[in-house]
Amino acid sequence: MKSKKVILAVISGIILCTALALFSSCNNGVATNQPTNDNHIHDYKKQVIAPTCTEKGYTVYTCNGCNDEYIDNYTSPFGHKYKDEVISATCEERGYTKHTCVICNDYYEDAFVENPGHIYVNGLCIRCGAKRSTEGLVFTLNEAGTEYSVTGYKGTATEVYIASTYESKRVTSIAYMAFSRCSSLTSIEIPSSVISIGDYAFWECGRLTSIEIPSSVTSIGRSAFSSCSSLTSIDIPSSVTSIGEGAFSGCSSLTSIDIPSNVTSIGDRAFSGCSSLTSITVDENNQNYKSIDGNLYSKDGKTLIQYAIGKTATSFSIPDGVTSIGDWAFDGCSRLTSIEIPSSVISICSYAFKYCSSLTNVTVDVNNQNYKSIDGNLYSKDGKTLIQYIGKTATSFSIPSSVTSIGDYAFYGCSSLTSIEIPSSVTSIGSYAFVRCSSLTRIEIPSSVTSIGKWAFSGCGSLTNITFKNTSGWWYSSSPSATSGTAISSGNLAKALTASIFLTSIYSEYYWKRT
Numbered sequence: 126m127k128s129k130k131v132i133l134a135v136i137s138g139i140i141l142c143t144a145l146a147l148f149s150s151c152n153n154g155v156a157t158n159q160p161t162n163d164n165h166i167h168d169y170k171k172q173v174i175a176p177t178c179t180e181k182g183y184t185v186y187t188c189n190g191c192n193d194e195y196i197d198n199y200t201s202p203f204g205h206k207y208k209d210e211v212i213s214a215t216c217e218e219r220g221y222t223k224h225t226c227v228i229c230n231d232y233y234e235d236a237f238v239e240n241p242g243h244i245y246v247n248g249l250c251i252r253c254g255a256k257r258s259t260e261g262l263v264f265t266l267n268e269a270g271t272e273y274s275v276t277g278y279k280g281t282a283t284e285v286y287i288a289s290t291y292e293s294k295r296v297t298s299i300a301y302m303a304f305s306r307c308s309s310l311t312s313i314e315i316p317s318s319v320i321s322i323g324d325y326a327f328w329e330c331g332r333l334t335s336i337e338i339p340s341s342v343t344s345i346g347r348s349a350f351s352s353c354s355s356l357t358s359i360d361i362p363s364s365v366t367s368i369g370e371g372a373f374s375g376c377s378s379l380t381s382i383d384i385p386s387n388v389t390s391i392g393d394r395a396f397s398g399c400s401s402l403t404s405i406t407v408d409e410n411n412q413n414y415k416s417i418d419g420n421l422y423s424k425d426g427k428t429l430i431q432y433a434i435g436k437t438a439t440s441f442s443i444p445d446g447v448t449s450i451g452d453w454a455f456d457g458c459s460r461l462t463s464i465e466i467p468s469s470v471i472s473i474c475s476y477a478f479k480y481c482s483s484l485t486n487v488t489v490d491v492n493n494q495n496y497k498s499i500d501g502n503l504y505s506k507d508g509k510t511l512i513q514y515i516g517k518t519a520t521s522f523s524i525p526s527s528v529t530s531i532g533d534y535a536f537y538g539c540s541s542l543t544s545i546e547i548p549s550s551v552t553s554i555g556s557y558a559f560v561r562c563s564s565l566t567r568i569e570i571p572s573s574v575t576s577i578g579k580w581a582f583s584g585c586g587s588l589t590n591i592t593f594k595n596t597s598g599w600w601y602s603s604s605p606s607a608t609s610g611t612a613i614s615s616g617n618l619a620k621a622l623t624a625s626i627f628l629t630s631i632y633s634e635y636y637w638k639r640t
Contacts, residue, residue, distance in 0.1 A: 169186040171185065184198040209224050214239065216253045272294055272296070273294055274297065275299050276300040276303055283312070296319060299315065300323045301325060302325045310330045310333050315337065317340065320344075323346045328348050334356060338361065343366050344366065344367045347370045348371040350372060352375040356378060358381070371395060374397045374398050377401055383408070388413065398480075403436050411424070417444065419436070426447065429447050441465070444467070448472065450473045450477045455479075458484070461481060466487065468492035470496065487513065508525065509529045521544045524545070527550065531547070531558050534560070536560075540562065547570065555578045556636075560582070563586050563587060566589065567590035568588065569592045570593045575638060579635055596615040600637075610635075
């Protein structure tokens with residue numbers, strides 16, 4: 126009997142120790158009344174999840190000690206309680222019934238009613254009073270059959286109004302060349318449905334004085350307003366993100382322009398030839414561009430994109446830190462007589478100074494590692510490439526014997542030059558190198574020259590005498606990288622007049638090479 130008592134005492138002790146161990150490890154000494162399948166005693170915290178319109182509600186119980194959890198007390202979802210709203214059809218928008226849940230705002234639409242369209246009397250809709258588009262506008266439906274573009278204008282009105290819809294569908298764009306060369310057009314009203322203005326849309330609308338771009342437009346295409354010479358001002362809305370190449374080039378009456386914060390892309394020569402432009406401002410929140418003294422730069426200030434060429438200053442010093450002078454940066458600047466280039470500049474576009482008719486001197490900091498100035502003209506640092514001839518009023522010029530290459534656009538528009546001497550050191554003449562040198566009458570191509578770029582002598586109307594010192598082995602191609610092409614008769618090149626006709630006109634659009 127005594128041994129049985131001892132055995133019972135040992136078993137009781139084991140059970141008690143085990144319970145205490147479990148109790149201590151899970152609950153830190155705090156007991157609860159929640160049993161579990163693994164015989165632990167848990168300390169549960171509950172979280173009530175309310176039901177929604179579509180999901181059940183329930184209670185989650187999570188143990189503070191070991192994160193064990195279970196779910197119960199499920200409740201049914203509420204179900205949607207919809208409120209109906211009838212949206213009547215308008216002339217431009219279809220009608221429908223909108224069902225909105227008053228609990229969760231979920232909604233759906235049905236019972237659609239097609240828009241009836243406008244009924245115009247004397248140019249006004251008798252239903253809604255909307256104005257009718259000007260007669261003569263040409264609309265084209267897109268391939269999906271969902272929206273229209275304005276693709277042309279055949280009317281005679283000088284003031285044009287475009288309605289937001291045509292045949293009950295929205296008008297969303299002004300297409301390529303839609304109004305180009307509409308010489309009588311003076312003003313146009315674009316609807317808020319339009320999101321893009323296409324390439325050359327208003328090109329050479331010389332009498333256009335007023336246009337309002339709506340806040341729906343996000344892109345202005347290439348040369349969209351190029352040569353709108355009577356346009357004095359234009360507001361670019363904050364919705365615009367891209368301004369195409371040459372978009373406002375040649376707008377000679379524009380005096381200022383503001384670039385909004387959302388513009389991320391401005392194409393080359395977007396404002397070139399704007400001869401009255403004295404200020405370009407950029408919203409301070411723009412992440413890609415900024416304005417310094419009314420000129421346009423990249424946000425980091427390293428690229429001079431556009432000098433406001435309407436400024437009255439006769440000299441300009443490019444700020445230290447600028448590393449690149451952009452395409453067409455000074456194009457058409459008729460007032461500047463001198464430009465100073467700092468040591469930081471490592472890249473200059475070959476036509477950055479095109480049509481700078483008064484420019485007589487470009488100076489380069491002596492510490493610049495890429496460029497130098499000789500007699501006011503711009504050369505590569507080693508003197509082997511003539512990048513830009515600056516002496517616009519001189520009648521003759523002898524290229525230094527150190528030069529081996531005449532750069533693209535090097536003499537572009539030098540209308541005062543009557544003669545140019547090319548030394549025997551030159552091996553290549555760049556594309557557009559002598560374009561519009563209208564007073565040039567004769568030129569000699571030395572035998573050292575083995576390549577001539579396209580349009581090199583285009584627009585040289587007085588050039589009737591071109592002498593090739595070596596007439597053999599010449600051929601032309603449409604590709605600058607070609608290794609062979611169409612042969613040019615040596616006999617024809619031996620004739621100065623025929624050679625000039627070939628090079629200035631008949632074959633001027635090709636790359637010439639000699640092998």
